[in-house]
Amino acid sequence: MNGTDPAFFRRLAELVEAGEPCATAQIIRVNGSIPNELGARMLVNNHGMLEAGTIGGGQIEYQTLAACKLAIEEERTHTFQAKLTEHEAGGIGMMCGGQVEVFIEVHLAEARLFLCGAGHINLALARISRGLGWRVTVIDDRADWANADNYPGAKLILARPEDVLASLGLDRRSWVVVGTRDRDTEVIVQAAKTAARYIGVVASKRKAIQIIKHLAARNEVAVSPLAAVAGEAAAGSGFSLDALLPRFHAPIGLALGGRSPEAVALSIMAELQALRHDQPATAMRVSPEELAGYAARRTR
Numbered sequence: 001m002n003g004t005d006p007a008f009f010r011r012l013a014e015l016v017e018a019g020e021p022c023a024t025a026q027i028i029r030v031n032g033s034i035p036n037e038l039g040a041r042m043l044v045n046n047h048g049m050l051e052a053g054t055i056g057g058g059q060i061e062y063q064t065l066a067a068c069k070l071a072i073e074e075e076r077t078h079t080f081q082a083k084l085t086e087h088e089a090g091g092i093g094m095m096c097g098g099q100v101e102v103f104i105e106v107h108l109a110e111a112r113l114f115l116c117g118a119g120h121i122n123l124a125l126a127r128i129s130r131g132l133g134w135r136v137t138v139i140d141d142r143a144d145w146a147n148a149d150n151y152p153g154a155k156l157i158l159a160r161p162e163d164v165l166a167s168l169g170l171d172r173r174s175w176v177v178v179g180t181r182d183r184d185t186e187v188i189v190q191a192a193k194t195a196a197r198y199i200g201v202v203a204s205k206r207k208a209i210q211i212i213k214h215l216a217a218r219n220e221v222a223v224s225p226l227a228a229v230a231g232e233a234a235a236g237s238g239f240s241l242d243a244l245l246p247r248f249h250a251p252i253g254l255a256l257g258g259r260s261p262e263a264v265a266l267s268i269m270a271e272l273q274a275l276r277h278d279q280p281a282t283a284m285r286v287s288p289e290e291l292a293g294y295a296a297r298r299t300r
Helices: 006-017 058-074 086-091 120-129 161-167 184-192 205-223 225-230 241-247 261-276 288-299
Strands: 022-031 041-045 050-053 078-083 099-107 111-116 134-139 155-157 174-178 198-201
Touching: 006 022, 006 041, 006 050, 006 099, 022 058, 041 058, 058 078, 058 099, 111 120, 111 161, 120 134, 120 261, 134 161, 161 184, 174 184, 174 261, 184 198, 184 205, 184 241, 198 205, 198 241, 198 261, 205 241
Parallel strands: 111 134, 111 174, 134 155, 174 198
Antiparallel strands: 022 041, 022 099, 041 050, 078 099
C-alpha cells in the first residue's frame, strides 16, 4: 500500500477549511493489470480536477475523476468500479484487462448559517447550532449585540446585512435567517440575488404576507422597462421574485409550540435540520397499535 503523503492531507484540509467541496478516491480492490497499486489515492476538487495524488493516470483515472465530480454534486460517498479495456490499455502502452474498485469519499464543508440581525431569537439560534455542523456568521451593525461574548465561535460582521451579503460568496450550502429590527425586506432582496439555498424570515403569518406584497411591488419596479429607463429600478436591479420563492420560508420554523426566543429558535433549527438532510420532519414514533401487536406476539 502507498505510504502516507502529508502534502495530500494538507491540501485536503485546505479545501475543506476554505469551504470547497472535494472528494478522495482510493483503490480498495484490484483485478488484473492496472497502472498503480492497492491503496493508491487521489484528491479531486468540485470541478472534477486533480488536486493531489494519483491512482495511476490513463483511462482508469479519467473515469474516476468524472465519478468524483458526480459524487460531489450528489453529495454521495460510495464505491465505484473502473476498468481498462484492451483497446484503452493499448493506447497507453499497458497490459489489458485491469479493473479496480475505488472508494470515493465526499468531503463537504460545514453548512454556512448567516444570521442577519443579532437579536434574541438569532442569539438563541446560534447557541442551538453549536455541535450540529453549522458555520455561523452574524451580521449586524450593533456592536453591543454582535460581539464575541454573545456569539462565541461565530464570525462577526459589523455592518448592515443588506450592505454586505452580496460580497460574502453565498452558495448552495448557505442558509440565511433574516431577523433585523426594521430592514427585513431589503435584506431579503439582497439575499435573493445570491445563490443561497434557503432564505427564511422570523415573522408572523401576517408579517410574512406583508413582506411578500412589498417584494412583489419591488419586483414589478425591477422588471419594468419604463422604470429601468427612468432609473427608478436601480436599487431593485437583479431581483427576481420567481427565483426567490422556491427558497423563501416565512414564517420560518416548524409548529412545535412555545413563544420564547429559545422555543422559536428550536423550531427554526428543527426546520433547517430537516431540510438540510432532506427529511420530512415527521415523528419517528412507532404507533401504539404496532407496539401493542409486538407486545401481543411476545406473550404468546
